[in-house]
Amino acid sequence: MKTKTLKKNKVNVITLGCSKNIYDSEVLMGQLKNNKFDVVHESNDDDISTVIINTCGFIETAKQESIDTILQYAQGKKDGLIEKLYVTGCLSERYRDDLRKENLGVDGFFGTKDLPRLLKTLKADYKKELLGERLLTTPAHFAFFKISEGCDRPCSFCAIPIMRGKHESVPIEELVSRAESLANNGTKELILIAQDLTYYGLDIYKKRNLAELLNKLSDVKGIEWIRLHYAFPTGFPEDILEVIKEKSNICNYLDIPLQHISDNILASMRRGTTKKKTTDLLIKIKESVPGITVRTTLITGYPGETEENFQEMLAWVKEMKFDRLGVFPYSHEDDTHAFKLEDDVPEEVKQSRADEIMDAQSEISLELNELKIGKTFKVLIDRKEEEVYIGRTECDSPDVDNEVLIENTAQNLIVGNFYQVKIDSAEHYDLFGHVVE
Protein backbone atom coordinates (compact mmCIF):
# COMPACT_ATOMS: atom_id res chain seq x y z
CA MET A 1 0.00 0.00 0.00
CA LYS A 2 1.12 3.60 -0.75
CA THR A 3 3.10 5.11 2.19
CA LYS A 4 4.58 8.37 0.88
CA THR A 5 2.33 11.38 0.17
CA LEU A 6 2.03 12.15 -3.54
CA LYS A 7 3.07 15.62 -4.61
CA LYS A 8 0.05 17.18 -6.38
CA ASN A 9 2.18 19.09 -8.89
CA LYS A 10 4.73 16.37 -9.58
CA VAL A 11 4.55 14.97 -13.11
CA ASN A 12 6.61 12.09 -14.57
CA VAL A 13 6.95 12.08 -18.37
CA ILE A 14 7.71 8.75 -20.04
CA THR A 15 9.03 8.86 -23.60
CA LEU A 16 8.82 5.94 -26.03
CA GLY A 17 9.94 5.83 -29.67
CA CYS A 18 12.16 8.13 -31.69
CA SER A 19 14.12 11.33 -31.21
CA LYS A 20 11.11 13.33 -32.41
CA ASN A 21 9.13 11.99 -29.47
CA ILE A 22 12.01 12.92 -27.16
CA TYR A 23 11.80 16.44 -28.58
CA ASP A 24 8.03 16.61 -28.01
CA SER A 25 8.40 15.37 -24.42
CA GLU A 26 11.01 18.06 -23.79
CA VAL A 27 8.65 20.76 -25.13
CA LEU A 28 5.84 19.40 -22.90
CA MET A 29 8.18 19.38 -19.90
CA GLY A 30 9.29 22.95 -20.65
CA GLN A 31 5.66 24.08 -20.61
CA LEU A 32 4.93 22.20 -17.36
CA LYS A 33 8.02 23.59 -15.63
CA ASN A 34 7.00 27.07 -16.66
CA ASN A 35 3.64 26.41 -15.02
CA LYS A 36 5.41 25.63 -11.75
CA PHE A 37 5.00 21.87 -12.03
CA ASP A 38 7.73 19.68 -10.54
CA VAL A 39 8.40 17.72 -13.74
CA VAL A 40 10.69 14.70 -14.00
CA HIS A 41 11.55 12.33 -16.87
CA GLU A 42 11.29 8.56 -16.55
CA SER A 43 11.72 8.83 -12.78
CA ASN A 44 11.20 6.12 -10.15
CA ASP A 45 10.47 8.67 -7.43
CA ASP A 46 7.56 7.48 -5.29
CA ASP A 47 5.91 10.84 -4.66
CA ILE A 48 4.72 11.38 -8.24
CA SER A 49 0.98 12.04 -8.62
CA THR A 50 0.68 12.27 -12.42
CA VAL A 51 2.23 10.23 -15.24
CA ILE A 52 2.15 11.21 -18.93
CA ILE A 53 3.21 8.52 -21.42
CA ASN A 54 4.38 9.84 -24.80
CA THR A 55 3.77 6.76 -26.93
CA CYS A 56 5.11 5.40 -30.22
CA GLY A 57 2.84 3.89 -32.89
CA PHE A 58 5.37 3.25 -35.65
CA ILE A 59 5.51 -0.55 -36.02
CA GLU A 60 4.15 -3.62 -34.22
CA THR A 61 6.98 -4.02 -31.69
CA ALA A 62 6.89 -0.32 -30.78
CA LYS A 63 3.10 -0.38 -30.43
CA GLN A 64 3.31 -3.38 -28.12
CA GLU A 65 5.92 -1.61 -25.95
CA SER A 66 3.60 1.41 -25.69
CA ILE A 67 0.62 -0.74 -24.67
CA ASP A 68 2.71 -2.63 -22.09
CA THR A 69 3.86 0.68 -20.61
CA ILE A 70 0.28 1.97 -20.39
CA LEU A 71 -0.82 -1.25 -18.65
CA GLN A 72 2.12 -1.03 -16.22
CA TYR A 73 1.20 2.49 -15.08
CA ALA A 74 -2.54 1.71 -15.12
CA GLN A 75 -1.77 -1.05 -12.62
CA GLY A 76 0.26 1.44 -10.57
CA LYS A 77 -2.76 3.73 -10.51
CA LYS A 78 -5.02 0.83 -9.39
CA ASP A 79 -2.49 0.18 -6.60
CA GLY A 80 -2.68 3.82 -5.54
CA LEU A 81 0.95 4.54 -6.52
CA ILE A 82 -0.12 7.43 -8.74
CA GLU A 83 -3.35 9.43 -9.06
CA LYS A 84 -3.58 10.45 -12.72
CA LEU A 85 -2.45 8.75 -15.95
CA TYR A 86 -2.49 10.45 -19.35
CA VAL A 87 -1.43 9.06 -22.73
CA THR A 88 -0.22 11.13 -25.69
CA GLY A 89 1.95 10.67 -28.79
CA CYS A 90 1.67 8.56 -31.94
CA LEU A 91 -0.10 5.42 -30.64
CA SER A 92 -2.74 7.62 -29.00
CA GLU A 93 -3.07 9.75 -32.15
CA ARG A 94 -3.65 6.65 -34.24
CA TYR A 95 -5.78 4.44 -31.97
CA ARG A 96 -7.29 6.70 -29.27
CA ASP A 97 -10.87 5.54 -29.97
CA ASP A 98 -9.89 1.85 -29.71
CA LEU A 99 -7.80 2.55 -26.59
CA ARG A 100 -10.65 4.42 -24.92
CA LYS A 101 -12.95 1.41 -25.44
CA GLU A 102 -10.46 -0.75 -23.52
CA ASN A 103 -11.14 1.15 -20.23
CA LEU A 104 -7.52 0.90 -19.20
CA GLY A 105 -7.94 3.36 -16.33
CA VAL A 106 -6.34 6.16 -18.36
CA ASP A 107 -7.65 9.65 -17.49
CA GLY A 108 -7.19 11.03 -20.98
CA PHE A 109 -5.86 10.29 -24.49
CA PHE A 110 -4.23 13.07 -26.52
CA GLY A 111 -2.88 13.25 -30.07
CA THR A 112 0.45 14.48 -31.44
CA LYS A 113 -0.90 18.01 -31.88
CA ASP A 114 -2.85 18.18 -28.61
CA LEU A 115 -0.30 19.88 -26.33
CA PRO A 116 -2.59 22.86 -25.50
CA ARG A 117 -5.49 20.55 -24.61
CA LEU A 118 -3.26 18.27 -22.51
CA LEU A 119 -1.91 21.25 -20.57
CA LYS A 120 -5.45 22.57 -20.05
CA THR A 121 -6.46 19.20 -18.57
CA LEU A 122 -3.61 19.58 -16.06
CA LYS A 123 -4.83 23.12 -15.34
CA ALA A 124 -1.68 24.57 -16.91
CA ASP A 125 -1.53 27.43 -19.40
CA TYR A 126 -0.18 26.76 -22.87
CA LYS A 127 2.44 29.48 -23.37
CA LYS A 128 2.90 29.94 -27.12
CA GLU A 129 5.81 32.30 -26.52
CA LEU A 130 7.68 29.36 -25.01
CA LEU A 131 7.50 27.35 -28.25
CA GLY A 132 10.86 25.67 -28.75
CA GLU A 133 11.85 26.23 -25.11
CA ARG A 134 12.52 22.79 -23.72
CA LEU A 135 13.61 20.89 -20.69
CA LEU A 136 16.36 18.74 -22.19
CA THR A 137 16.32 15.06 -21.31
CA THR A 138 19.64 14.55 -23.12
CA PRO A 139 22.98 15.64 -21.59
CA ALA A 140 23.11 19.46 -21.90
CA HIS A 141 25.90 19.38 -24.49
CA PHE A 142 23.74 17.87 -27.25
CA ALA A 143 20.12 18.36 -28.24
CA PHE A 144 17.74 16.93 -30.82
CA PHE A 145 16.63 19.81 -33.04
CA LYS A 146 13.33 19.29 -34.90
CA ILE A 147 13.16 21.52 -37.99
CA SER A 148 9.77 20.37 -39.26
CA GLU A 149 6.80 18.20 -38.38
CA GLY A 150 4.82 15.72 -40.47
CA CYS A 151 5.46 14.25 -43.91
CA ASP A 152 4.03 14.59 -47.43
CA ARG A 153 5.75 11.48 -48.81
CA PRO A 154 3.64 8.49 -50.02
CA CYS A 155 5.86 5.63 -48.77
CA SER A 156 3.59 2.61 -48.90
CA PHE A 157 4.68 0.94 -45.63
CA CYS A 158 4.68 4.01 -43.42
CA ALA A 159 2.00 5.11 -40.95
CA ILE A 160 3.87 8.23 -39.82
CA PRO A 161 1.89 10.69 -41.99
CA ILE A 162 -1.28 9.30 -40.38
CA MET A 163 0.12 10.12 -36.91
CA ARG A 164 2.10 13.27 -37.64
CA GLY A 165 0.10 14.94 -40.43
CA LYS A 166 1.31 17.03 -43.35
CA HIS A 167 4.82 18.48 -43.60
CA GLU A 168 5.25 21.79 -41.73
CA SER A 169 8.65 23.52 -41.72
CA VAL A 170 9.64 25.81 -38.84
CA PRO A 171 10.80 29.22 -40.19
CA ILE A 172 14.59 29.77 -40.29
CA GLU A 173 14.50 32.79 -37.94
CA GLU A 174 12.59 30.79 -35.33
CA LEU A 175 15.07 27.89 -35.60
CA VAL A 176 18.08 30.20 -35.34
CA SER A 177 16.72 31.79 -32.16
CA ARG A 178 16.04 28.33 -30.69
CA ALA A 179 19.61 27.30 -31.54
CA GLU A 180 20.96 30.48 -29.92
CA SER A 181 19.05 29.82 -26.72
CA LEU A 182 20.28 26.23 -26.64
CA ALA A 183 23.87 27.39 -27.24
CA ASN A 184 23.50 29.93 -24.42
CA ASN A 185 22.55 27.02 -22.16
CA GLY A 186 25.64 25.02 -23.08
CA THR A 187 24.47 22.95 -26.06
CA LYS A 188 27.37 22.31 -28.46
CA GLU A 189 25.83 19.70 -30.78
CA LEU A 190 22.56 20.09 -32.66
CA ILE A 191 21.11 16.86 -34.06
CA LEU A 192 18.76 17.95 -36.84
CA ILE A 193 15.68 15.73 -37.08
CA ALA A 194 12.42 15.63 -39.05
CA GLN A 195 10.34 13.00 -40.78
CA ASP A 196 12.06 14.10 -43.99
CA LEU A 197 14.88 16.60 -43.41
CA THR A 198 15.45 17.24 -47.12
CA TYR A 199 11.87 18.42 -47.67
CA TYR A 200 12.62 21.46 -45.50
CA GLY A 201 11.22 24.71 -46.85
CA LEU A 202 9.11 23.37 -49.71
CA ASP A 203 5.95 24.44 -47.86
CA ILE A 204 6.90 27.90 -46.54
CA TYR A 205 9.67 28.94 -49.00
CA LYS A 206 8.36 27.01 -52.04
CA LYS A 207 11.87 25.56 -52.49
CA ARG A 208 14.17 23.07 -50.73
CA ASN A 209 15.89 25.39 -48.31
CA LEU A 210 17.95 23.15 -46.06
CA ALA A 211 21.23 24.61 -47.36
CA GLU A 212 20.27 28.13 -46.27
CA LEU A 213 19.13 26.84 -42.88
CA LEU A 214 22.45 25.01 -42.40
CA ASN A 215 24.40 28.15 -43.29
CA LYS A 216 22.45 30.17 -40.72
CA LEU A 217 22.69 27.53 -37.98
CA SER A 218 26.42 27.08 -38.51
CA ASP A 219 26.86 30.80 -37.68
CA VAL A 220 25.31 30.36 -34.24
CA LYS A 221 28.06 31.00 -31.69
CA GLY A 222 28.87 28.01 -29.49
CA ILE A 223 27.47 25.33 -31.79
CA GLU A 224 30.43 23.09 -32.66
CA TRP A 225 28.62 20.19 -34.30
CA ILE A 226 25.52 20.11 -36.50
CA ARG A 227 24.41 16.62 -37.48
CA LEU A 228 21.88 15.61 -40.15
CA HIS A 229 19.36 12.81 -39.68
CA TYR A 230 16.47 11.52 -41.84
CA ALA A 231 17.42 12.73 -45.30
CA PHE A 232 15.40 11.32 -48.23
CA PRO A 233 16.96 10.15 -51.52
CA THR A 234 14.35 11.40 -54.00
CA GLY A 235 14.72 15.12 -54.79
CA PHE A 236 17.83 15.22 -52.61
CA PRO A 237 19.02 18.88 -52.36
CA GLU A 238 22.63 18.45 -53.51
CA ASP A 239 23.43 22.08 -52.61
CA ILE A 240 23.71 20.97 -48.97
CA LEU A 241 26.80 18.91 -49.85
CA GLU A 242 28.88 22.03 -50.49
CA VAL A 243 27.71 23.49 -47.16
CA ILE A 244 28.56 20.29 -45.27
CA LYS A 245 32.03 20.31 -46.88
CA GLU A 246 32.70 24.00 -46.30
CA LYS A 247 31.38 24.50 -42.78
CA SER A 248 33.72 22.99 -40.17
CA ASN A 249 30.97 22.81 -37.54
CA ILE A 250 28.65 20.75 -39.76
CA CYS A 251 29.55 17.11 -39.19
CA ASN A 252 30.68 15.08 -42.19
CA TYR A 253 27.78 12.84 -41.41
CA LEU A 254 24.51 12.03 -43.15
CA ASP A 255 21.70 9.71 -42.13
CA ILE A 256 19.68 8.77 -45.22
CA PRO A 257 17.20 5.88 -44.76
CA LEU A 258 16.97 4.03 -48.12
CA GLN A 259 14.74 1.13 -47.07
CA HIS A 260 15.53 -1.17 -50.05
CA ILE A 261 17.43 -1.32 -53.36
CA SER A 262 15.54 -3.68 -55.70
CA ASP A 263 13.71 -1.67 -58.35
CA ASN A 264 10.45 -3.63 -58.09
CA ILE A 265 10.39 -3.24 -54.30
CA LEU A 266 11.33 0.45 -54.42
CA ALA A 267 8.47 0.97 -56.89
CA SER A 268 6.00 -0.90 -54.66
CA MET A 269 7.24 1.11 -51.66
CA ARG A 270 6.50 4.29 -53.67
CA ARG A 271 9.95 5.68 -52.89
CA GLY A 272 10.20 7.50 -56.23
CA THR A 273 13.71 6.26 -56.91
CA THR A 274 15.62 3.33 -58.43
CA LYS A 275 18.74 1.28 -57.65
CA LYS A 276 20.78 3.26 -60.19
CA LYS A 277 19.59 6.68 -58.97
CA THR A 278 20.19 5.72 -55.34
CA THR A 279 23.66 4.33 -55.99
CA ASP A 280 24.60 7.35 -58.11
CA LEU A 281 23.43 9.67 -55.32
CA LEU A 282 25.54 7.84 -52.73
CA ILE A 283 28.60 8.07 -55.00
CA LYS A 284 27.90 11.79 -55.50
CA ILE A 285 27.61 12.34 -51.74
CA LYS A 286 30.91 10.54 -51.04
CA GLU A 287 32.74 12.34 -53.87
CA SER A 288 31.37 15.76 -52.82
CA VAL A 289 32.22 15.36 -49.14
CA PRO A 290 35.36 13.19 -48.84
CA GLY A 291 35.34 11.05 -45.69
CA ILE A 292 31.64 11.63 -45.00
CA THR A 293 30.02 9.06 -42.68
CA VAL A 294 26.81 7.66 -44.21
CA ARG A 295 24.15 5.97 -42.12
CA THR A 296 21.14 4.19 -43.61
CA THR A 297 18.17 2.05 -42.65
CA LEU A 298 16.73 -0.88 -44.60
CA ILE A 299 13.57 -3.01 -44.42
CA THR A 300 13.58 -6.79 -44.95
CA GLY A 301 10.57 -8.93 -45.81
CA TYR A 302 8.46 -6.28 -47.56
CA PRO A 303 5.47 -7.86 -49.39
CA GLY A 304 6.69 -9.55 -52.55
CA GLU A 305 10.36 -9.56 -51.54
CA THR A 306 11.86 -12.68 -53.11
CA GLU A 307 15.04 -14.48 -52.06
CA GLU A 308 16.57 -12.96 -55.21
CA ASN A 309 15.56 -9.44 -54.12
CA PHE A 310 17.08 -10.09 -50.72
CA GLN A 311 20.34 -11.44 -52.15
CA GLU A 312 20.53 -8.34 -54.38
CA MET A 313 20.16 -6.08 -51.32
CA LEU A 314 22.70 -8.10 -49.29
CA ALA A 315 25.26 -7.94 -52.13
CA TRP A 316 24.66 -4.18 -52.47
CA VAL A 317 25.21 -3.62 -48.73
CA LYS A 318 28.53 -5.47 -48.99
CA GLU A 319 29.51 -3.40 -52.04
CA MET A 320 28.47 0.03 -50.69
CA LYS A 321 30.06 -0.46 -47.26
CA PHE A 322 27.86 1.90 -45.24
CA ASP A 323 29.57 3.31 -42.18
CA ARG A 324 26.41 2.86 -40.12
CA LEU A 325 23.37 0.72 -40.89
CA GLY A 326 20.17 -0.46 -39.20
CA VAL A 327 17.53 -2.94 -40.41
CA PHE A 328 13.83 -3.33 -39.57
CA PRO A 329 11.82 -6.47 -40.41
CA TYR A 330 8.73 -5.26 -42.33
CA SER A 331 5.67 -4.55 -40.14
CA HIS A 332 2.25 -4.84 -41.85
CA GLU A 333 0.66 -1.57 -40.71
CA ASP A 334 -3.10 -0.99 -41.05
CA ASP A 335 -4.25 2.08 -42.97
CA THR A 336 -1.00 2.18 -44.96
CA HIS A 337 -0.94 1.68 -48.76
CA ALA A 338 1.04 -1.57 -48.39
CA PHE A 339 -1.63 -3.01 -46.08
CA LYS A 340 -3.57 -3.88 -49.26
CA LEU A 341 -0.72 -6.19 -50.29
CA GLU A 342 -0.35 -9.76 -49.02
CA ASP A 343 2.13 -9.90 -46.15
CA ASP A 344 3.65 -12.98 -47.79
CA VAL A 345 7.13 -13.17 -46.22
CA PRO A 346 7.04 -15.27 -43.02
CA GLU A 347 8.07 -13.41 -39.84
CA GLU A 348 11.03 -15.73 -39.23
CA VAL A 349 12.29 -15.09 -42.79
CA LYS A 350 11.94 -11.31 -42.34
CA GLN A 351 14.00 -11.59 -39.16
CA SER A 352 16.64 -14.00 -40.53
CA ARG A 353 17.18 -11.67 -43.52
CA ALA A 354 17.58 -8.72 -41.14
CA ASP A 355 20.08 -10.73 -39.06
CA GLU A 356 22.04 -11.73 -42.17
CA ILE A 357 22.41 -8.10 -43.24
CA MET A 358 23.50 -7.05 -39.75
CA ASP A 359 26.06 -9.88 -39.66
CA ALA A 360 27.55 -8.57 -42.90
CA GLN A 361 27.40 -4.99 -41.59
CA SER A 362 29.16 -5.99 -38.39
CA GLU A 363 32.18 -7.18 -40.41
CA ILE A 364 32.11 -4.00 -42.53
CA SER A 365 31.97 -1.89 -39.36
CA LEU A 366 35.00 -3.70 -37.90
CA GLU A 367 36.95 -3.29 -41.16
CA LEU A 368 36.18 0.46 -41.28
CA ASN A 369 36.91 0.90 -37.56
CA GLU A 370 40.33 -0.77 -37.90
CA LEU A 371 41.25 1.86 -40.51
CA LYS A 372 40.91 4.45 -37.72
CA ILE A 373 43.63 2.89 -35.51
CA GLY A 374 46.57 5.29 -35.11
CA LYS A 375 44.50 8.29 -36.21
CA THR A 376 43.44 11.18 -33.94
CA PHE A 377 39.85 12.41 -33.76
CA LYS A 378 37.97 15.25 -32.05
CA VAL A 379 35.86 13.45 -29.43
CA LEU A 380 32.91 14.80 -27.42
CA ILE A 381 32.72 13.19 -23.97
CA ASP A 382 29.13 12.06 -23.29
CA ARG A 383 29.49 10.34 -19.91
CA LYS A 384 31.69 8.49 -17.46
CA GLU A 385 31.01 4.91 -16.36
CA GLU A 386 33.20 3.77 -13.47
CA GLU A 387 36.73 4.59 -14.67
CA VAL A 388 35.88 4.78 -18.37
CA TYR A 389 35.05 7.97 -20.26
CA ILE A 390 32.71 7.43 -23.21
CA GLY A 391 32.47 9.80 -26.13
CA ARG A 392 31.81 10.13 -29.84
CA THR A 393 33.58 11.37 -32.93
CA GLU A 394 31.73 13.45 -35.52
CA CYS A 395 31.09 10.12 -37.27
CA ASP A 396 28.78 8.97 -34.48
CA SER A 397 25.31 9.99 -33.39
CA PRO A 398 24.18 9.30 -29.80
CA ASP A 399 22.49 5.97 -28.98
CA VAL A 400 22.65 4.54 -32.52
CA ASP A 401 26.32 4.66 -33.59
CA ASN A 402 29.79 3.75 -32.37
CA GLU A 403 31.40 5.05 -29.20
CA VAL A 404 34.96 5.91 -28.20
CA LEU A 405 36.11 4.48 -24.88
CA ILE A 406 38.92 6.16 -22.94
CA GLU A 407 40.13 3.92 -20.11
CA ASN A 408 42.60 4.26 -17.27
CA THR A 409 43.26 7.92 -17.81
CA ALA A 410 44.64 9.88 -14.89
CA GLN A 411 43.18 12.99 -16.43
CA ASN A 412 39.91 14.40 -15.21
CA LEU A 413 38.00 14.72 -18.45
CA ILE A 414 34.93 16.96 -18.42
CA VAL A 415 31.65 15.54 -19.74
CA GLY A 416 30.45 17.82 -22.53
CA ASN A 417 33.98 18.87 -23.55
CA PHE A 418 35.91 17.99 -26.69
CA TYR A 419 39.32 16.30 -26.63
CA GLN A 420 41.76 15.10 -29.27
CA VAL A 421 41.83 11.30 -28.94
CA LYS A 422 44.24 8.92 -30.68
CA ILE A 423 42.68 5.54 -31.52
CA ASP A 424 44.65 2.56 -30.17
CA SER A 425 42.30 -0.32 -31.00
CA ALA A 426 38.94 -1.12 -32.54
CA GLU A 427 36.06 -3.53 -32.17
CA HIS A 428 32.96 -4.01 -34.33
CA TYR A 429 31.09 -1.05 -32.88
CA ASP A 430 33.54 0.59 -30.47
CA LEU A 431 36.88 2.38 -30.62
CA PHE A 432 39.43 2.59 -27.79
CA GLY A 433 41.85 5.49 -27.45
CA HIS A 434 43.75 7.97 -25.29
CA VAL A 435 43.73 11.75 -25.03
CA VAL A 436 46.70 13.32 -26.82
CA GLU A 437 46.67 16.83 -25.40
Ligand code: SF4
Ligand atom coordinates in the same frame (compact mmCIF):
# COMPACT_ATOMS: atom_id res chain seq x y z
S1 SF4 B 1 9.58 9.87 -45.68
FE1 SF4 B 1 8.39 8.01 -46.02
S2 SF4 B 1 9.15 6.63 -44.42
FE2 SF4 B 1 9.75 8.69 -43.81
S3 SF4 B 1 8.10 9.47 -42.48
FE3 SF4 B 1 7.65 10.11 -44.59
S4 SF4 B 1 6.29 8.53 -45.40
FE4 SF4 B 1 7.33 7.68 -43.60
